[in-house]
Amino acid sequence: MNGENIECWLTDMDGVLVREQEALPGAAELLEQWRSKDLPYLVLTNNSIFTARDLSARLRNSGLVVPEERIWTSALATATFLANQIDPESNAQGSCYVIGEAGLTTAIHAAGFIMTETNPDYVVVGETRNYSFEAITKAVRLINDGARFILTNPDATGPSPEGVIPATGAIASLITKATGRKPYVVGKPNPMMFRSALNHLGAHSMETAMIGDRMDTDIVAGMEAGMHTILVMTGLSSRASIADFPFRPNRIIDGVYELLEDPLDRDEDSQ
Structure with a gap:
């Protein structure tokens, strides 16, 4: 080319x-x-934290005009990937346990999935500023029980005004160490x-x-x-x-x- x-x-x-x-x-x-x-x-x-609408507004504040339909996040890519994993002939509705923010949960809902802590098809981990030991423990147990492990992106750290903070890749390493299962990374x-x-x-x-x-x-x-x-x-x-x-x-x-x-x-x- x-x-x-x-x-x-x-x-x-x-x-x-x-x-x-x-x-x-x-x-x-x-x-x-x-x-x-x-x-x-x-x-x-x-970044899977924000919705495309959120990011469009943030870019507009920076002087850049980008309609939300022109933004593609790892959350949207993950939701699209998951939707393609459901057998169209099964008439089944996929289910997920999600660790993440509105950008990820909104995308997964829009793809037709339900959120549950009971026997989900997938555990999906995305970026969040509020990782909790309780949520990570729940993810470990669900993966051990057979849920498939999906990661929005592999970034180990993210920025903050105070310095770097742990991101999805770091949390995934913790879960992998506890379960012996590596995630499929979409981003x-x-x-x-x-x-x-x-x-x-x-x-x-x-x-x-x-x-x-x-x-x-x-x-x-x-x-x-x-x-x-x-x-x-x-x-x-x-x-x-x-x-x-x-x-x-x-x-x-x-x-x-x-x-x-x-x-x-x-x-x-x-x-």
């Missing part, structure tokens, strides 16, 4: 479009460029996240580009999903760190302003 036949775009959010709630140079203009050209796109995030770097986004858009991977700021999640998953990959230097990666990986993105740019078609916009944003 040479990047000239891109008809669809997927982009990470943090480190690509925003950083610490501030829009990055060129982000608003790039979103408007996609809208004006009527190009399908989705903004992706591994990045599993290309399942990107494939579900492509299916949601009705797009083909060969005509889609993925913009991300991390080699170990965005770029590797985009590559494995068969997409054109673009690494930006406005997030967690540096040009020196790229050599640490046995694969490369198709393109490396300093910021999304380099993807603007109008040279004047590009010059203004890069100053």
Whole structure:
């Protein structure tokens, strides 16, 4: 893929479009460029706490106009994955025990699942700021009793004003240690996240580009999903760190302003 036949775009959010709630140079203009050209796109995030509506409002506060239908979270990808696991001929309603916030519970409800603590089909663990020993113990016992273990994303830590906090990957390790069962992880770097986004858009991977700021999640998953990959230097990666990986993105740019078609916009944003 040479990047000239891109008809669809997927982009990470943090480190690509925003950083610490501030829009990055060129982000608003790039979103408007996609809208004006009527190009399908989705903004992706591994965060499962917030609903797409919540995230749309947060981005709007940063000066970025992203309708909720243009946002794809690990919670939505997880709910879509679970819905596809139910036998359509069984007429059965799936059930889940969920550790997570509104973004995850809303998505799973919308996919037709019921929430229960009694013999659920799945234990689903997502990001939350209120992990409790009681909930984790319940998850361990349900998995030991036969529930299948699903994780929205593998991130071991998350940010907070006070510093890093344990996230889904850390909690999953605790549960795995107690049960001997590893979860199926839906979010990045599993290309399942990107494939579900492509299916949601009705797009083909060969005509889609993925913009991300991390080699170990965005770029590797985009590559494995068969997409054109673009690494930006406005997030967690540096040009020196790229050599640490046995694969490369198709393109490396300093910021999304380099993807603007109008040279004047590009010059203004890069100053």
